[in-house]
Amino acid sequence: MRTSGLIRSAMPGLGRALAPAGIAGVAGELASIGLLSTATWLLCEAARRPSLAVLAVAIVGVRALALGRGTLRYVERLRGHDVALRMVAGLRGLLFGGLVEGRARLASGDLLSRLVSDVDAGQDLLVRCLLPGITAVGTGAAVVTGIAVVDPAAGLAAAIVVLLAWLGPPLSAAFVSRRTAKRLAPLRGELAAAVADQLHGAADLTAAGAWPWLLRHTHLLGIRLAGNEKSAAGPAAAGLFLPATGAVAVLSFTRVTGPVAAALAMAAFGAVGSALPLVDAAAYWHRSIRSLGRVGSLFDVSPDEQPKAVQGTVRTLRLRSVHCGYGSGDVLSGVDLDLWPGRRVALVGPSGAGKTTLLKLIAGQLAPTAGTMIAGGRPVGPADLAASCRGVLADSHVFHRSVRANLLIARPVAGDDEVTEALHRAGLGPWLETLPAGLDTVVGEDGGRLSGGQRQRLLLARALLSDAPLLVLDEPTEGLDRATAAEVLASIVEATHDRALVVATHDLDAALFQEILDVRDGRVVRRESIRTG
Numbered sequence: 001m002r003t004s005g006l007i008r009s010a011m012p013g014l015g016r017a018l019a020p021a022g023i024a025g026v027a028g029e030l031a032s033i034g035l036l037s038t039a040t041w042l043l044c045e046a047a048r049r050p051s052l053a054v055l056a057v058a059i060v061g062v063r064a065l066a067l068g069r070g071t072l073r074y075v076e077r078l079r080g081h082d083v084a085l086r087m088v089a090g091l092r093g094l095l096f097g098g099l100v101e102g103r104a105r106l107a108s109g110d111l112l113s114r115l116v117s118d119v120d121a122g123q124d125l126l127v128r129c130l131l132p133g134i135t136a137v138g139t140g141a142a143v144v145t146g147i148a149v150v151d152p153a154a155g156l157a158a159a160i161v162v163l164l165a166w167l168g169p170p171l172s173a174a175f176v177s178r179r180t181a182k183r184l185a186p187l188r189g190e191l192a193a194a195v196a197d198q199l200h201g202a203a204d205l206t207a208a209g210a211w212p213w214l215l216r217h218t219h220l221l222g223i224r225l226a227g228n229e230k231s232a233a234g235p236a237a238a239g240l241f242l243p244a245t246g247a248v249a250v251l252s253f254t255r256v257t258g259p260v261a262a263a264l265a266m267a268a269f270g271a272v273g274s275a276l277p278l279v280d281a282a283a284y285w286h287r288s289i290r291s292l293g294r295v296g297s298l299f300d301v302s303p304d305e306q307p308k309a310v311q312g313t314v315r316t317l318r319l320r321s322v323h324c325g326y327g328s329g330d331v332l333s334g335v336d337l338d339l340w341p342g343r344r345v346a347l348v349g350p351s352g353a354g355k356t357t358l359l360k361l362i363a364g365q366l367a368p369t370a371g372t373m374i375a376g377g378r379p380v381g382p383a384d385l386a387a388s389c390r391g392v393l394a395d396s397h398v399f400h401r402s403v404r405a406n407l408l409i410a411r412p413v414a415g416d417d418e419v420t421e422a423l424h425r426a427g428l429g430p431w432l433e434t435l436p437a438g439l440d441t442v443v444g445e446d447g448g449r450l451s452g453g454q455r456q457r458l459l460l461a462r463a464l465l466s467d468a469p470l471l472v473l474d475e476p477t478e479g480l481d482r483a484t485a486a487e488v489l490a491s492i493v494e495a496t497h498d499r500a501l502v503v504a505t506h507d508l509d510a511a512l513f514q515e516i517l518d519v520r521d522g523r524v525v526r527r528e529s530i531r532t533g
């Protein structure tokens with residue numbers, strides 16, 4: 001999806017919503033420049049000892065402008081951030097809605113943290129780019145017009161410097177930031193990794209006496225980073241001379257003299273100064289547009305990946321000659337598999353053979369690169385499978401919430417008795433009885449307060465509680481002793497007699513399955529059908 005379309009969908013009527021903030025921004029900046037000019041005029045005029053009445057008007061003007069400046073800036077910040085936060089909320093809603101409905105997908109390399117910061121970049125685009133842009137252009141145009149009304153020659157001089165300030169430093173900042181961004185990002189990453197190494201490996205470094213080497217490496221990285229950041233700040237530093245240039249240009253060309261000339265010079269100083277935030281805006285513009293482009297690309301789901309009009313959920317699945325991988329070549333080649341309610345299939349084979357990859361394909365987490373996937377006589381895509389399949393996979397997440405909340409994610413309407421039964425079936429009954437807070441026990445970030453085996457079985461209980469017709473389990477009894485593992489697996493098979501079950505295991509109890517697929521190097525090399533009673 002294009003960035004402009006993404007923004008329009010996330011926040012319809014953005015222009016209208018942003019207008020009050022833009023107007024307040026320009027008015028606030030004009031009040032600030034008016035204050036500077038009036039105060040300058042007042043000081044110069046006071047030296048001539050005019051009547052008190054003349055000065056009194058200017059003094060009231062200064063007070064009013066000072067009050068107006070603060071109030072208008074407050075309104076601009078309030079309105080601007082309100083619109084920006086609403087837009088970010090809209091972007092999140094759009095993205096999560098798209099993910100749920102299969103109109104968007106996360107590429108496998110998308111880290112959650114990057115996704116969050118990419119969405120937040122929408123806020124920067126409004127608050128740090130668009131609003132400063134509107135304020136700078138509106139203020140500059142209004143002040144130059146004002147100066148030209150008093151003295152056209154001074155107006156022309158001011159216009160040239162203002163134009164220079166609008167274009168020169170921002171364009172060179174955009175150019176420099178584009179060039180340095182390529183060097184800065186890896187340098188920052190390297191520095192962060194070196195600092196993390198020092199923190200986590202402190203004991204080993206001390207024991208090995210390797211501190212001096214790593215400290216020197218970190219120090220050199222810091223120096224290189226500072227050097228690059230300094231050159232990135234060049235255009236902003238050069239821009240600081242421009243306001244004074246504007247004032248001098250007006251004083252050089254104006255035909256008016258005395259306090260009015262000083263006031264005009266200060267007005268030009270302020271108008272050029274109002275363009276300085278454009279330097280930051282230009283740097284942020286590039287970054288924000290790239291971030292939003294990445295968010296938009298998540299919506300570029302090919303027609304094959306979009307949910308098809310399958311009637312109901314996928315209950316039977318036929319894979320024929322399916323190939324699939326992680327973007328750098330196929331891991332699975334030419335896999336055939338048939339699933340239907342009550343079908344129990346075991347995947348066996350050496351580590352790295354492709355068992356998990358096949359489970360991810362069935363769960364709709366990976367798209368096939370070739371072959372067909374048919375359900376109910378129609379072709380289906382990953383989104384259809386994702387809606388019909390639950391399971392236990394290595395990257396399944398445990399939420400920092402209670403045991404109950406972690407299970408109810410699978411079926412929010414389930415009662416406590418069903419939740420407890422699922423936990424018992426997954427072999428967590430004895431553990432549950434030891435918990436003082438029972439189902440209300442909070443399990444820690446990603447199940448950090450659970451042992452590896454307990455975490456795995458909590459995920460298993462969640463999958464069992466769901467009413468998904470397809471279940472995929474990756475080593476569901478890992479970490480259990482043989483007797484308990486056999487008991488848990490038998491209980492799973494009994495609980496899922498009306499669904500299709502695919503289990504990847506290194507610890508096979510053949511009697512529980514109807515078909516065993518031996519996977520090696522991404523191919524099914526042997527297929528054994530077990531006759532069950």
Ligand SMILES: Nc1ncnc2c1ncn2[C@@H]1O[C@H](COP(=O)(O)OP(=O)(O)OP(=O)(O)O)[C@@H](O)[C@H]1O
Binds near residue numbers: 350354356
């Ligand atoms: N996220 C990934 N990105 C790229 N390659 C991957 C990814 N996950 C797995 N692979 C590769 O795919 C191949 C199959 O891995 P997979 O996890 O499916 O094997 P497995 O049979 O489940 O192994 P194990 O029994 O150890 O879990 C391996 O060569 C692995 O390196």
